[in-house]
Amino acid sequence: MATRASAGAAEAGANLPFLYRHHDKDALKEALYKMHLIRLFEEGAEESYMRGLIHGTMHLSIGQEASAVGICLPLTDDDQITSTHRGHGHSIAKGADVARMFAEFFGKTTGYCRGRGGSMHIADVSKGNLGANGIVGGGIPIAVGAALSAKQLKNCKVVVCFFGDGANNEGAFHEALNMAAIWKLPVVFVCENNQYGMSTSAERSTAVKDIAERAAAYSMPGVIVNGNVLSDVAEASHQAVQRARAGEGPTLIESKTYRYRGHSKSDRNRYRTKDEIEDWMTNRDPIALYEAELKALGIFGQDEIDVVRAAAAKEIAAGIEFAKESPSPETTDLEQYVYTEPA
Amino acid sequence: MVARLRELSYAQAIQEAMALAMEADERVFLMGEDIGVYGGAFQVTGDLVNRFGEERVMDTPISELGGAGVAVGAAVTGMRPIFEFQFSDFATLAMEQIVNQAAKMRFMLGGAVSVPVVMRFPAGSGTGAAAQHSQSLEAWLGHVPGLKVIQPATPHDAKGMLLAAIEDPDPVMIFEHKLLYKMKGSVPEGHYTVPIGKAEIRREGRYLTVVATSIMVHKALEAAKALEGEGIDVEVVDLRTVRPMDRETVIDSVKKTSRLLTVYEGVKTLGIGAEVSAMIAESDAFDFLDAPIVRLGGAETPIPYNPELERATVPQVPDIVAAARDLVRGAR
Numbered sequence: 001m002a003t004r005a006s007a008g009a010a011e012a013g014a015n016l017p018f019l020y021r022h023h024d025k026d027a028l029k030e031a032l033y034k035m036h037l038i039r040l041f042e043e044g045a046e047e048s049y050m051r052g053l054i055h056g057t058m059h060l061s062i063g064q065e066a067s068a069v070g071i072c073l074p075l076t077d078d079d080q081i082t083s084t085h086r087g088h089g090h091s092i093a094k095g096a097d098v099a100r101m102f103a104e105f106f107g108k109t110t111g112y113c114r115g116r117g118g119s120m121h122i123a124d125v126s127k128g129n130l131g132a133n134g135i136v137g138g139g140i141p142i143a144v145g146a147a148l149s150a151k152q153l154k155n156c157k158v159v160v161c162f163f164g165d166g167a168n169n170e171g172a173f174h175e176a177l178n179m180a181a182i183w184k185l186p187v188v189f190v191c192e193n194n195q196y197g198m199s200t201s202a203e204r205s206t207a208v209k210d211i212a213e214r215a216a217a218y219s220m221p222g223v224i225v226n227g228n229v230l231s232d233v234a235e236a237s238h239q240a241v242q243r244a245r246a247g248e249g250p251t252l253i254e255s256k257t258y259r260y261r262g263h264s265k266s267d268r269n270r271y272r273t274k275d276e277i278e279d280w281m282t283n284r285d286p287i288a289l290y291e292a293e294l295k296a297l298g299i300f301g302q303d304e305i306d307v308v309r310a311a312a313a314k315e316i317a318a319g320i321e322f323a324k325e326s327p328s329p330e331t332t333d334l335e336q337y338v339y340t341e342p343a
Numbered sequence: 344m345v346a347r348l349r350e351l352s353y354a355q356a357i358q359e360a361m362a363l364a365m366e367a368d369e370r371v372f373l374m375g376e377d378i379g380v381y382g383g384a385f386q387v388t389g390d391l392v393n394r395f396g397e398e399r400v401m402d403t404p405i406s407e408l409g410g411a412g413v414a415v416g417a418a419v420t421g422m423r424p425i426f427e428f429q430f431s432d433f434a435t436l437a438m439e440q441i442v443n444q445a446a447k448m449r450f451m452l453g454g455a456v457s458v459p460v461v462m463r464f465p466a467g468s469g470t471g472a473a474a475q476h477s478q479s480l481e482a483w484l485g486h487v488p489g490l491k492v493i494q495p496a497t498p499h500d501a502k503g504m505l506l507a508a509i510e511d512p513d514p515v516m517i518f519e520h521k522l523l524y525k526m527k528g529s530v531p532e533g534h535y536t537v538p539i540g541k542a543e544i545r546r547e548g549r550y551l552t553v554v555a556t557s558i559m560v561h562k563a564l565e566a567a568k569a570l571e572g573e574g575i576d577v578e579v580v581d582l583r584t585v586r587p588m589d590r591e592t593v594i595d596s597v598k599k600t601s602r603l604l605t606v607y608e609g610v611k612t613l614g615i616g617a618e619v620s621a622m623i624a625e626s627d628a629f630d631f632l633d634a635p636i637v638r639l640g641g642a643e644t645p646i647p648y649n650p651e652l653e654r655a656t657v658p659q660v661p662d663i664v665a666a667a668r669d670l671v672r673g674a675r
Contacts, residue, residue, distance in 0.1 A: 080420065114453030121451040130419060131452055135443050141409045142444060145416020145424075152372070152398065153421055172439070175409025182404070337454040338488050340512035 019231035020297060022238065023073070028299060029308060031073065031230060035065040035287050036312040038089040041098050042261075044316045045088065045105055045119070049265065053324070054105045058119040061089040063228075063260040066286035067192050068093040070233025071160060071255070074241045080128040080146050081160045082139035085120050086192075086259070087132030090162050095127040098315060102323035110326040116337060128157075136197075137163060137170030140189070144176045147185035147250075158244045159187045160237075166197025168211045177252065181218040186244035188237065189252045192227060198263045199271040212254035220250045227257030228286040231293070258284070346531035354387045354524040356498035357463075360505040361388070361425060363534055365395055368423060371509060372399040374414055375427030375463075376407075384429045385465055385524050411437035411462065415445045415514075418460035423509060430476045431464035431518060434484070445514040446489030457512040461505070467520040467558060467608055468657055474645035477653075479609035481518045481556075485585035485618075491515045491539055492585040496560040498528035500583060503537030511539060518585075520558040520608075542589035544596065548578035550671045551602040554593055554619050556582045559606040559658060566663035575671050585615060593619060594628045601633040602670050608657045611640025634670050639663060 019028070042060045049058060061068065068089035072081070075094070083090040091101060096112065104111025105119055112124055123131035130146060133139040143161030150157040167173055168191055180187050191211050195202055208214060215222025221243075225236040233255055240251035258280040262269055269277075294300045300308075351359065364371045372395075378388040379402040392400040403410040407428065414426040428434055434441065445458050468477035485492045491513055495501040501519065508515035545560060546567055555563040560581040567577035580596050582588070597603050603623055605616030616638035623629060623636060639658040647653055 082416075112453065113451060113455070116453045117451040123452045123455060125452065125455045130416075130456075131448070133444075135439060138412075138439065138444055141412020141440060142416035142419070144409070145413040145418070146420040147416075148413055149417045149420035149422045152417075153370075172408055172412060175404070175406035176412065178404060179406065179409055179413060337450045337452075339491075340449065340454075340457045 017231040018235035059086040066230040067227040082143040083132040096124040099319035099322040106323040108326035137167040137172040140176040147187035165193040165202040180250040184249040188240040215252035227255030348529040351530040356502040407436035411440040431466035473648040477646035494557040507536040542592040546579040548576040555606040597628040
């Protein structure tokens with residue numbers, strides 16, 4: 001059976017939730033900064049799309065900020081992640097530069113993928129982000145392969161594999177979890193259950209009530225966590241990463257969360273009610289919950305929070321400017337990067 | 344110093360290449376179904392598990408999609424995996440990882456990674472294994488930019504091209520015809536490579552170029568010998584690489600002989616022969632042609648079980664002899 005991580009409340013003998021016992025003020029501020037940076041990035045990307053500066057489509061993760069930041073909190077720059085089509089937040093949480101992300105979305109040569117990948121393939125290999133993926137479940141076996149490398153090269157790296165509730169019904173999910181378990185690989189599977197695979201609810205698509213239950217089939221711990229509570233996510237990730245690094249094998253974390261925007265830019269939100277969306281935005285917003293906690297615990301006042309948010313907004317504005325001013329690739333370079341160029 | 348030659352089978356040559364690569368580079372390891380104590384469905388890995396251990400000769404569960412993906416993930420993070428498919432037909436289960444991930448990852452990430460994975464595919468008909476264990480799907484993968492696709496036809500090339508594939512920074516797909524595994528040929532000892540992307544003229548001739556792949560190279564050579572007595576002098580080009588194709592060798596050969604016959608085991612329509620033919624039609628070799636181009640490929644059918652039907656599905660020596668004779672004598 002899947003276990004439920006402590007619901008943010010104090011544990012026996014400790015008055016503070018996990019996050020505040022394990023991280024200093026600077027780290028807490030950094031986490032808040034990154035959550036704001038993700039939200040503002042998504043809003044900036046959405047606005048740029050509306051203004052015709054970004055083409056194609058994109059999948060926004062507004063509402064899922066605590067999940068991305070909390071999971072990446074215990075990771076080092078050497079640890080690796082694989083991400084999903086809804087991967088902007090993961091990328092920022094793992095340390096990517098938003099200017100180069102915007103440049104990628106604008107199709108510019110200064111982008112992380114030199115304009116060849118766009119939103120759906122955003123990556124930052126220098127910080128261990130092996131890339132978002134346009135195929136649902138496509139990154140799951142790749143994460144297991146990266147974890148196999150870590151084990152064989154004995155480099156102590158841990159790999160975090162993000163995917164959504166939709167991916168848990170792909171064959172790749174089951175094949176990959178089984179292999180990670182039989183080989184005891186240092187990988188943490190993170191299912192961000194935002195409740196809908198495009199329009200189809202997890203309830204309609206998935207035979208188990210909680211996706212974390214599926215961990216039992218692969219003899220690994222399955223942990224359910226409130227994905228909108230930063231401390232709870234960070235605690236679950238901390239334990240799973242520790243377990244992986246100690247050579248004890250994989251964990252499946254189900255981070256229950258919600259996306260405010262549609263699946264992509266073509267979504268008319270016909271499969272859920274306005275009330276449902278409104279309820280999540282008003283009562284369970286991850287940034288609001290974190291800020292309330294910071295204030296209640298007397299760690300930051302509203303003034304300090306405002307300063308953090310303003311700094312993030314400034315970085316976003318500068319990033320968009322950088323992207324606008326960057327050069328586009330030449331069509332004569334069309335076939336570049338298909339194969340590795342001879343040294 | 345010239346390396347000593349020995350007679351090795353095609354399967355032994357592949358095994359020797361893998362062993363050499365694993366001895367030389369600890370990042371190289373093998374993955375696949377029943378490649379450990381079983382030795383592989385065609386005994387290509389043989390007893391390598393005894394020499395290198397289970398960590399480097401890894402039996403995978405029956406999970407082609409997941410297994411191929413694990414190999415891709417390991418390749419982008421510093422390892423040099425060689426992934427064996429039990430039958431090339433099972434590539435169908437792993438197409439997502441091969442086509443969407445392995446082939447495109449470097450491109451999608453703007454050159455930030457390379458994917459040095461090798462995938463081995465026992466392919467082809469002639470074993471009585473029927474429709475799902477006998478296909479020749481190399482043209483499928485040859486259609487995907489980002490992949491390299493090779494079909495060594497001899498033990499010498501199997502070893503040299505596999506070593507080249509292992510050293511290649513990009514994903515290389517090797518199609519090995521199952522009927523070739525027991526074929527013997529002289530193979531140098533030690534390390535050497537045979538370049539990917541270079542065709543080889545197996546026999547020089549004046550009146551007709553036969554461009555053949557894999558086992559069809561041997562059938563074409565047999566046909567060429569049979570035609571000698573009739574005064575029909577055939578040149579046989581072993582294409583060796585499907586992607587990237589060696590345009591120069593094929594075009595030069597056709598300019599010399601003025602006739603082209605392509606012979607391949609995959610289904611004729613939209614196959615390798617179509618690409619070779621179009622390559623000639625689009626080149627200046629077109630002006631040298633004295634006869635229409637002819638393709639001999641697999642029949643438009645799944646591979647049947649009955650041995651006579653099975654043989655009739657793919658080009659045989661008499662088919663090549665007849666087609667070559669018609670072409671040179673102007674019956675076409």
